[in-house]
Amino acid sequence: MQIGLDADQRAFARSCGALAADLAAGWDRGRGPRDVASPEPSEKDWARIAEAGWPALRLREENGGLGASTVDVAVLVEQLGRHALAAPVLGTLVAAEQLQALGAPADTLEEVAAGELRIAPLLDGRLLGFAPAAGGALAWDAAGATLAFAADGSAHALGDALPAADVTRAMRRPGARVDDASLELRAPTDDDRDRLHAFVLTLLVADLLGTMSAGLDAAVEHARSRTQFGKPIGSFQAVQQIAAEDLVSVEATRSALYSSAWAVDALPAAEALRAARVAKAFASRAGVAVCEDVVQLFGGIGMTWESPVHVWLRRAHTDRLSFGDEHHHQAVLADLDLSAGA
């Protein structure tokens, strides 16, 4: 048993965090919903992302990638959440892993790895999973993407960003089919499908963890400096009691993330998916609850567009619903554990 990040992973977390912070600093959330900046990174920023190897991280070497473990990818994604990065790195990672799992040709994946072909995953309209075909689907975290592939291999151009809760990631409808970009994909085996699903759920847990811990850290910082009644508000018990339970949620989510990230690469696919569902169910509830507490601890300023507080809550809600919220996974787990003959 070795539970926790090793020295290389800690160093990787630091370098990802530094780049994410730098990229995030350039993004302006605007003055209000009608003035929000697009979460599409500039050419220069995307080039830095590609150079850092983020789109290539999980792809295997024969596909032009770095062949990183799920734990390594989770380390990156936690930092994306921590800095509420408005650049479609998570969408790229998810779409790339789907294409790789479905046997997309190496030359296409090499372009994705290099950051030259910008793709987004297509989810069904309820955001519960990958869309089998483009009808009614949504391209997820799709700012700047030029193509999205449905599970049937059809390539689609993408429309404008839809109004969305999350201001750091764009959702777009697939449009016209792009025939010459469409791919021959194979039908996944059950194992491929489960492992892909476990991988994606785990990354969402990582994004939730980063988001909720950024929110809690900011709230604690605020509670130390804001004074009322002549004292820092963080000295009041009512404030401490809320913050303490939030730390319990954050640390438990971290334990769940570590276990599910490890499981994706180490356990049989069905067990890995089960672990990921447990982690996603826990993190979905905890992530939104913590971000709501953060609003409370900031008081009035937390309700303003100007503060980052709503950005975390928006991102947490999107992560929560994407690929199933806690209710969805609880229902699946109930069927697995509680049906006669289970």
Next chain:
Amino acid sequence: MDFSDSPDVAAFRAGLRSWLGEHLHSYAEGVGHDSAEAVAATHRWHRALAAAGYVAVSLDAAYGGRGLPDVYEAVVNEELAAAAAPPPPPIGHIAHAVADFADPDLKARVLPGLLGCTESWCQGFSEPGAGSDLAGLSTAATATDDGFVVNGQKIWTSGAMWADRCLLLCRTEPDQPRHRGLSMLVVDMTTPGITRREITLANGSREFAEVFFDDVRVPAENLVGERGQGWKIAQHMLTYERGPADMGWTGRLGNVLAAAQEGVRSGRLPADDVLRRRLAAVAVDAQVLSWHVARSLVDRDPADPGSSGSLDKLLTTRVEQELYAVVGDLAGAAQVVGDQRPFGEYLWSRAQSIYGGTQQIQRQIVAQRLLGLPRG
């Protein structure tokens, strides 16, 4: 990252599993606290588990432990739960206080009995006037030529009625600031001047008591650590008391959860969609708790266990209280009419947020020591 068993852990787990396969059936019957027979059965179970080498496995082998890393405590819990066995004895806290602070002579004298479960111990901390505000306790141990004379009263002392020894937190330095005036003594419960009066718990269980000390003489060699070190030892001990695996909680909860799931699967406990969903939700939380406990034990520094026990206890509290609430609701009307043991267990779950420091006190510790928020 690797949550899987190392070869050593796997071998240990397999050994425990086969021991349970062979011996559990001869001990599991009748274990509990609600009658003298149940208490006797509990002690028999604990002694058998200890004799087989599965109690306090993370403690020093010289005194009856096995000197294994802390994470083995989680393995013991997991396997007992998986076998639907009664939980291990809740002694990790007392064992650590003595093992980590007492001098070698005292350890050699008392630890084998504690870890071997041949002697029962109780923890004499709380007093009528000092619960959450533990440092305000007033039981006095006055120094004499050859030891101490104790006068005062303890309350809510679990297991005091049948305990052979008491780990007593008392005031030895009345002129020192309150946290610095405390010491920890090992008191033989047969010493003249000790009176125990049973207190029945709300669920009818007879496991705690108030204990009166009237001129009770305690020899100097029964002082744990040094005079004035009591608060530090108590803090150390409480960290372990709050550790879910050190006290056998994860094993116990796993057991209850598995029984509820089996009841629903078999149709014995009819469950509509809402109840199935709630049971699945608490199973999620219980699974996360056990991952968290493993991580926490791997991270824990035995020299300085820190305050993470408070965080872990808060997580345990969430899981335990919701679990028993769901189990109660699964029983439906049977929860309030008929055999009252299940309701008694539910009532017990409400104590998880009280003993070992209340939920409010744990949150205060987490907020101030782990998050660094200022004291009020």
